[in-house]
Amino acid sequence: RGEIESTEVDGPNLDSQVASAMGSAQEVIGGLSMALPEGPVQPGATWMVPVEKTMSLGALGEATQSGEMTFVLDRTEDREDGRHAILTYTGIHNQDMGSDPSASMSMSMNASGTSSGEVDINLDEGRMTAMRMTTTMSGTMFMMGQEIPLKTTSTINQSIIGGEDDR
Numbered sequence: 001r002g003e004i005e006s007t008e009v010d011g012p013n014l015d016s017q018v019a020s021a022m023g024s025a026q027e028v029i030g031g032l033s034m035a036l037p038e039g040p041v042q043p044g045a046t047w048m049v050p051v052e053k054t055m056s057l058g059a060l061g062e063a064t065q066s067g068e069m070t071f072v073l074d075r076t077e078d079r080e081d082g083r084h085a086i087l088t089y090t091g092i093h094n095q096d097m098g099s100d101p102s103a104s105m106s107m108s109m110n111a112s113g114t115s116s117g118e119v120d121i122n123l124d125e126g127r128m129t130a131m132r133m134t135t136t137m138s139g140t141m142f143m144m145g146q147e148i149p150l151k152t153t154s155t156i157n158q159s160i161i162g163g164e165d166d167r
Contacts, residue, residue, distance in 0.1 A: 034049065034069075034071060034087070034089075034119060034128075035047075035049040041073050042073070043073050043074065043075050043076065044072070044073065045072070045073045046070060046071065046072050047070075047071055048068055048069065048070050048071075049068070049069045049070075049071065050066075050067075050068055051065060051066055051067040051068060051069060051091065051093065052065070052066055053065045053066075057097065057099075061097065061098050061099035061107075062097070062098070063095060063096065063097040063109075064095070064096050064097075065093060065094070065095050066093070066094050067091055067092045067093035067094055068091060068092055069089050069090070069091035069115075070089060070090050070091065071087050071088070071089045072087065072088050072089070073085060073086075073087055074086045074087060074088045074118075076123075081122060081124075081125070082122050082123065082124030082125060083122075083123040083124055084120055084121060084122055084123060084129070085120075085121045085123055086118060086119070086120055086121075087118065087119040087121065088116075088117070088118050088119075089115075089116065089117055089118075089119065090114065090115070090116045091114065091115045091116070092112070092113075092114055093112065093113055093114070093115060093135070093137065094110075094111070094112045095109070095110070095111045095112070095137065095139070096108075096109070096110045097109040097110075106142075106143075106144065107141070107142065107143045107144075108141070108142045109139060109140070109141040109142070109150070110139050110140060111137045111138060111139025111140075111150055112137065112138070112139060113135060113136045113137035113138060113139075114135070114136055115133055115134065115135040115136075116133070116134055117131065117132045117133035117134060118130075118131070118132050119131045120159075127160075129159060129160050130157075130158065130159035130160070131156070131157075131158050131159075132155070132156070132157050133155070133156045134153065134154070134155045134156075135152075135153070135154050135155075135156075136151075136152070136153045137150070137151070137152050137153075138150060138151040138152075
């Protein structure tokens with residue numbers, strides 16, 4: 001029904017630090033599962049999906065993500081590789097991160113923001129073939145007695161390599 005159950009970052013020439021960073025990004029994206037409606041929908045249909053995810057950060061503690069995503073079935077398209085559903089979405093997010101107070105480097109963060117984007121689902125293959133997401137977050141990080149203001153905007157574009165929507 002559209003929920004991301006797992007992700008994997010793999011490649012013969014992939015640097016381990018890059019793989020770790022990409023894995024963390026995929027972990028966050030996993031918290032933004034689509035949760036498609038259980039019954040049939042027509043273009044224009046709207047549904048809301050709660051976002052609740054806790055991620056372990058190893059020695060740094062854990063991060064929690066909460067919020068709500070609103071999806072709209074924008075349109076369907078018939079293509080050479082099958083029927084596609086194009087969804088648009090917007091969302092609000094809150095992220096909190098905290099380390100164990102007894103850790104040698106105490107750190108915490110809280111941030112909130114919004115996201116928007118588009119998802120292309122190949123209905124005949126039963127999988128997402130492309131996704132675009134832009135997220136803007138602002139908040140504060142506390143590290144070793146310092147308060148650091150945060151403001152980020154990130155855009156993620158992903159597609160199946162060799163797919164029709166490959167960009």
